[in-house]
Amino acid sequence: MAPIKIGFVGLSSRGWASTNLAPPLLKSPLSDQYTLTAVSTSSAESARVSAEKYGGLFSRPVKPYHGSTEAIANDPDVDLVAVSVKTPQHKAALIPAIAAGKDVFVEWPLGRNLQESIELAEAAKQKGVRTLIGLQSWQTPLTNKVKEWVSSGKIGRVLSVNWIGAKPAEIPIWVPFHSRSPGDGDYGLDPNNGATFLSIPVGHSLSNIIYALGPVSSVSATSTQLFKETKFVGADNQPTGETMPSLTPDQWAFTGIMRDSGAILTASWRTGGTATKETDKARPTLVWLIEGEEGHIRVESTHLFGAVPQVAATHKVILNCEEVAITDHELGNTGLAWLEFAKGEKGNYPTFDDAVDLYKHLDAIERSAKEGRRVNVDI
Incomplete structure (x- = not known):
């Protein structure tokens, strides 16, 4: 089968795409299944630099585009348009690609909100294109092992699920500290941009739970x-003295009923506490406990990014009182997603429809907290 030809929107010399999305494509067996044919960035100069860099890495010419994604979307030498730009730009970048009948990938969150995500999923469905969303928990060895243990009855019928996750203060985004990348401005602090503490860390964590155990009803x-303002830090991670009012909740908790098992889910996410000081090095950033009639699964971490298993693989995993070693795949979770997508209909990967289902969970959580009532998850 001929390699899938990728046109990459937002693949510059730095950022998530350059460090996590593109590098796995150079490794075997992905190097035989994908090839990069075009890039599109914000300016002609950055596009030229990116095309030269990746042309050398992929040992073939890479076409440079900039500005609107219409040009890269209509390039006949592009099969799949991969988008890695800020969330508010997702819709404008994806619509031309979908209209051109190209398969599409985009990082989570799909859209700025539930409605925008629904619109993008419907557009892709009407055009009949394949979609891939960057919810890396679907490929995480840890989450897949938990899913396998539960589905195979290793702990019997699931009775309860508990998730306690934390974003330590040392991760400088949202509160209490926020780092400004060049050209980033206050992007992560404006809730209208759709890149909030709820949508990203809570969303990714909830994706782990839903993938392994099924949706919540x-x-x-x-x-x-608890934090009314955020303190900006510089490249040295030290406060600059500049502050800005915080506009969104920074602590979340909910109880719910798992649709498939009827088990009670109790989950919470916190931020603000430190994780690297001597007095806090043993503070857990993740405790995930699944109790069944015949056993239990316990996942723990004190790693800075422990609450996002798709990023950090430093977890202590217990199955029925025995510790189990789980290691990452050499392709990484992003590489495994590319691998599954290349399998076509046989692949196990999250689509835009799965992104909408996750957003419906987050929307129900947000509405419930605002309205003080139980809210059904409409999926």
Whole structure:
């Protein structure tokens, strides 16, 4: 089968695409299944630099585009348009590609909100294109092992699920500290941009739970805002003295009923506590406990990024009182996603429809916290 030809929107010399999305494509067996044929960035100069860099890495000419994604979307030498830009730009970048009948990939979140995500999923469905969303938990060896243990009955019928996750203060985004990347401005602090503490860390964590254990039928949520402002830090991670009011909740919790098992899910996410000081090095960033009639699964971490298993693989995993070693795949979770997508209909990968289902969970959590009532998850 001929390699899938990728046109990459937002693949510059730095950022998530250059460090996590493109590098796996150079490794075997992905190097035989994909080839990069075009890039599109914000300016002609950055596009030229990117095309030269990746042309050398992929040992073939890479076409440079800039500005609107219409040009790269209509390039006959592009099969799949991969988008890695800020969330508010997702819709404008994806619509021309979908209209051109190209398969599409985009990082999570799909859209700025549930409605925009639904619109993008419907557009792709009407055009009949394949979609891939960057929810890396679907490829995480840890989450897949948990899913396997539960589905095979290793712990019997699931009775309850508990998830306690934390974003330590040392990760400088949202609160209490926020790092400004060049040209980033206050992007992550404006809730209208759709890149909030709820949509990203809570969303990715919830994706782990839903993928391993199935969706939630209803939620009763609570949120609070303990940090009224964020302190900006510089490249040295030290406060600059500049602050900005925080506009969104920074602590979330909810209880819910798992649709498939009927088990109670109790989940919470916190931020603000430190994780690297001597007095806090043993503070857990993740505790995930699944109790069944015949056993239990316990996942723990004190790693800075422990609450996002698709990023950090430093977890202590217990199955029925025995510790189990789980290691990452050499392709990484992003590479495994590319691998599954290349399998076509046989592949196991999250689509835009899966992104909408996750957004419906987040929307129900947000509405429940605002309205003080239990909300059904409409999926």
